[in-house]
Amino acid sequence: MNGSAGNKFGFTVNRSRLIDYDASDRLVRDYVTLREPSFRLCFACGGCTATCTAGQHAPFNLRRMNTFIRRGEIEPLREEVTRCMLCGKCLLVCPRGVNTRNVVSLAAEAIKKLDRNEL
Amino acid sequence: MSSDLFVIPFNIGLYFILVYSVVRSTIWFRQLSRSDKLRLQRGFFGMPFMQSLKEIFMESLLHRKIFMRNPVLGYMHMSLAFGWFLLIVFGTIEADFFGEKHLNPPSHAIFFRYFNPDHGAAGLPKVFGFWMDLLLAFILSGLLLAMIKRFIPGLMGMKKTTKHTWTDRIALLSLWMIFPARLLAESLTSGAHGSGSFLTGNLGAQLASFLPVAELAPWFWWLYSLSLGTFFILLPVSRYFHIPVELLLIFMRNSGIRTGDKPSSLTEVQTHACSSCGVCISICQMSYAAGINDIQSAYFVKGLRNGKDIAAITANCLMCGRCEEVCPVGIELGPMRMIERRQGEREFKPMRFIDGYGLNGKKAPVEKDPTQSYGYLVRNEPVKADVIFFAGCMTHLTPSVIIAMKKIMDSAGVRYHFMDENGGVCCGRPLMLAGRDREARELINYNSDIIWRSGAGILVTSCPICYKIFNESYYLDTRVMHHSEFINHLIEEGSLRLGYLHRKVVYHDPCELGRGSGIYDEPREVISYVADLQPATQEGSMSLCCGGSLGNLTLSSGKRALIAADAAKILTSSAPDELITACPLCKKTLGQATETKVADIAELVAAALPGPKGRARVRTKKTLVRVHDNG
Numbered sequence: 001m002n003g004s005a006g007n008k009f010g011f012t013v014n015r016s017r018l019i020d021y022d023a024s025d026r027l028v029r030d031y032v033t034l035r036e037p038s039f040r041l042c043f044a045c046g047g048c049t050a051t052c053t054a055g056q057h058a059p060f061n062l063r064r065m066n067t068f069i070r071r072g073e074i075e076p077l078r079e080e081v082t083r084c085m086l087c088g089k090c091l092l093v094c095p096r097g098v099n100t101r102n103v104v105s106l107a108a109e110a111i112k113k114l115d116r117n118e119l
Numbered sequence: 120m121s122s123d124l125f126v127i128p129f130n131i132g133l134y135f136i137l138v139y140s141v142v143r144s145t146i147w148f149r150q151l152s153r154s155d156k157l158r159l160q161r162g163f164f165g166m167p168f169m170q171s172l173k174e175i176f177m178e179s180l181l182h183r184k185i186f187m188r189n190p191v192l193g194y195m196h197m198s199l200a201f202g203w204f205l206l207i208v209f210g211t212i213e214a215d216f217f218g219e220k221h222l223n224p225p226s227h228a229i230f231f232r233y234f235n236p237d238h239g240a241a242g243l244p245k246v247f248g249f250w251m252d253l254l255l256a257f258i259l260s261g262l263l264l265a266m267i268k269r270f271i272p273g274l275m276g277m278k279k280t281t282k283h284t285w286t287d288r289i290a291l292l293s294l295w296m297i298f299p300a301r302l303l304a305e306s307l308t309s310g311a312h313g314s315g316s317f318l319t320g321n322l323g324a325q326l327a328s329f330l331p332v333a334e335l336a337p338w339f340w341w342l343y344s345l346s347l348g349t350f351f352i353l354l355p356v357s358r359y360f361h362i363p364v365e366l367l368l369i370f371m372r373n374s375g376i377r378t379g380d381k382p383s384s385l386t387e388v389q390t391h392a393c394s395s396c397g398v399c400i401s402i403c404q405m406s407y408a409a410g411i412n413d414i415q416s417a418y419f420v421k422g423l424r425n426g427k428d429i430a431a432i433t434a435n436c437l438m439c440g441r442c443e444e445v446c447p448v449g450i451e452l453g454p455m456r457m458i459e460r461r462q463g464e465r466e467f468k469p470m471r472f473i474d475g476y477g478l479n480g481k482k483a484p485v486e487k488d489p490t491q492s493y494g495y496l497v498r499n500e501p502v503k504a505d506v507i508f509f510a511g512c513m514t515h516l517t518p519s520v521i522i523a524m525k526k527i528m529d530s531a532g533v534r535y536h537f538m539d540e541n542g543g544v545c546c547g548r549p550l551m552l553a554g555r556d557r558e559a560r561e562l563i564n565y566n567s568d569i570i571w572r573s574g575a576g577i578l579v580t581s582c583p584i585c586y587k588i589f590n591e592s593y594y595l596d597t598r599v600m601h602h603s604e605f606i607n608h609l610i611e612e613g614s615l616r617l618g619y620l621h622r623k624v625v626y627h628d629p630c631e632l633g634r635g636s637g638i639y640d641e642p643r644e645v646i647s648y649v650a651d652l653q654p655a656t657q658e659g660s661m662s663l664c665c666g667g668s669l670g671n672l673t674l675s676s677g678k679r680a681l682i683a684a685d686a687a688k689i690l691t692s693s694a695p696d697e698l699i700t701a702c703p704l705c706k707k708t709l710g711q712a713t714e715t716k717v718a719d720i721a722e723l724v725a726a727a728l729p730g731p732k733g734r735a736r737v738r739t740k741k742t743l744v745r746v747h748d749n750g
Contacts, residue, residue, distance in 0.1 A: 085549065099673065099676065
């Protein structure tokens with residue numbers, strides 16, 4: 001699977017850029033996007049991550065989280081959403097006006113609902 | 120006696136509402152906590168009872184607070200409440216003195232003219248009849264205003280009025296019917312008997328000239344009785360239940376019962392005490408600046424009362440506290456919304472007529488999550504210091520404030536430890552505002568540990584959001600000061616030598632510092648010490664929210680910008696050189712919304728520090744301070 005054709009020519013696929021569509025679950029993404037449409041505005045500049053209070057103490061990365069949500073990778077998301085302190089710094093630095101705090105809250109909510117089969 | 124069957128609807132309604140009120144109050148009383156029960160019992164035999172009587176007269180009858188805010192609206196409420204009250208009192212007196220016997224049933228006073236059609240021809244009864252007509256005219260004038268307000272709110276100085284449920288509508292209709300029905304019934308009877316005073320007598324004579332008044336009169340007595348009966352029976356399921364409940368609320372409040380942070384019977388009493396007057400809608404910045412007209416406190420309380428799903432309404436609020444400040448009933452709207460946010464997700468079932476109203480939708484128990492969310496936080500060795508400086512997350516986004524604070528503290532020779540210099544941990548207030556107390560408590564414990572072990576006597580913070588939670592939810596043996604308080608303390612102590620800046624400045628009260636924590640004077644004293652402080656249009660307890668509030672969880676950045684632009688426009692209307700605030704979040708939000716320079720109070724003071732060559736003239740004596748507070 002790991003780039004079988006590319007290997008022959010000396011190329012490999014970077015694991016972090018690999019999207020596994022079999023494991024992808026778009027329900028969380030749809031839940032978040034429907035309730036917080038500004039989520040779509042994110043262009044992954046990383047400003048939120050640079051300023052993040054929680055990110056200074058733990059591997060919490062809002063930009064990476066957004067990617068997880070978009071790709072539907074629920075497992076790595078599960079633990080990550082609980083680390084946010086909701087302090088709102090990301091809200092202020094976001095150049096696109098994404099309501100970041102609501103994105104995190106909604107993602108956490110969506111995962112809870114997913115576990116209860118309510119989504 | 121067959122002809123006075125018409126009193127039956129009235130009697131049914133009256134006795135129903137009396138019994139219902141007693142039963143409901145008893146249930147509420149039984150649900151109170153033990154200490155609140157004691158408070159209420161003690162209040163009943165002491166000063167609170169007298170205070171409550173006074174407040175009931177001033178607020179529930181005269182509607183003083185609404186009157187001060189909007190005289191026309193105040194007159195409308197007063198004429199209906201006070202006028203009706205007087206009509207009942209004097210009606211009872213009239214029936215008692217001039218009726219066949221003393222101590223009549225209530226229906227005899229209410230339908231006095233029917234039972235005594237020839238009454239009031241001359242002498243004292245005539246004067247009394249005149250007075251009763253005057254009261255009726257007084258009520259009818261208020262009713263006219265109420266109708267105008269319902270259809271053209273703008274004429275009453277109201278931006279919006281509340282939308283009604285169907286029970287509200289029927290109750291409103293029956294309320295509107297009561298007094299015109301009484302007027303016509305009395306006039307027709309007076310017309311048939313040639314009695315009545317200036318209103319009923321004249322109208323009756325006019326009607327008698329072309330109508331068979333004697334035949335028509337009973338129909339209108341029936342209508343009068345029916346509308347009264349309908350109104351009384353619908354009272355518990357409509358917004359008009361506020362009439363009896365407000366009395367209970369005033370008494371509970373004066374006895375010292377507070378909302379607290381858990382649902383109790385006081386929250387239910389407050390839910391029913393809201394009259395949906397709509398003052399909170401007109402005052403709400405989200406309404407007039409951002410055009411959001413369905414989340415205001417009146418709707419929040421109404422949703423709560425009717426057991427609706429109000430999760431979206433609950434989350435979409437700036438928590439600025441302006442509505443609580445103006446609420447004529449004095450409902451603690453902020454704490455009530457916080458309780459609702461803490462409840463977590465609710466489980467909704469369709470409302471049933473009997474047990475649905477009043478008793479809020481059944482709530483799913485808040486899940487107790489045993490895992491720690493912030494277990495990753497490492498406990499560092501604490502630094503011993505006298506003064507701890509906690510900048511706060513937001514202040515780290517306005518480094519100029521931190522630089523200014525460092526300058527000020529160095530200049531005053533304060534030995535301090537900068538607690539979150541290399542990135543601290545959030546104070547927990549944003550989580551608390553989101554209703555996530557358990558997580559907030561983890562952060563509180565982490566920060567408390569550092570503060571306790573440092574042994575500091577004073578904790579200075581630059582952020583009002585942190586200030587509020589440090590004061591309210593931390594258990595500290597440390598004096599918590601906002602930096603405006605601390606600077607004021609340094610000036611008063613004489614350790615800070617400052618020059619005077621010839622600048623016209625306007626001060627903006629941050630919500631969490633002003634209304635939230637009651638700090639209005641200290642920042643003003645500091646500012647007027649170093650610059651020329653001008654009064655703002657809306658300040659003190661009625662100051663505006665900058666729009667950046669962390670209390671709102673869902674508001675979009677576009678709407679936030681609208682609120683900020685509106686607030687900045689009002690604040691800079693007197694064209695000051697600088698707009699001063701005491702909150703990094705306000706500075707950030709307002710700074711983007713106006714051309715005027717927005718600075719923190721610490722920056723202003725730092726600018727007034729004498730230069731290295733000591734050229735700035737240093738003042739040694741504190742001058743008279745002007746404090747503007749129109750709240």
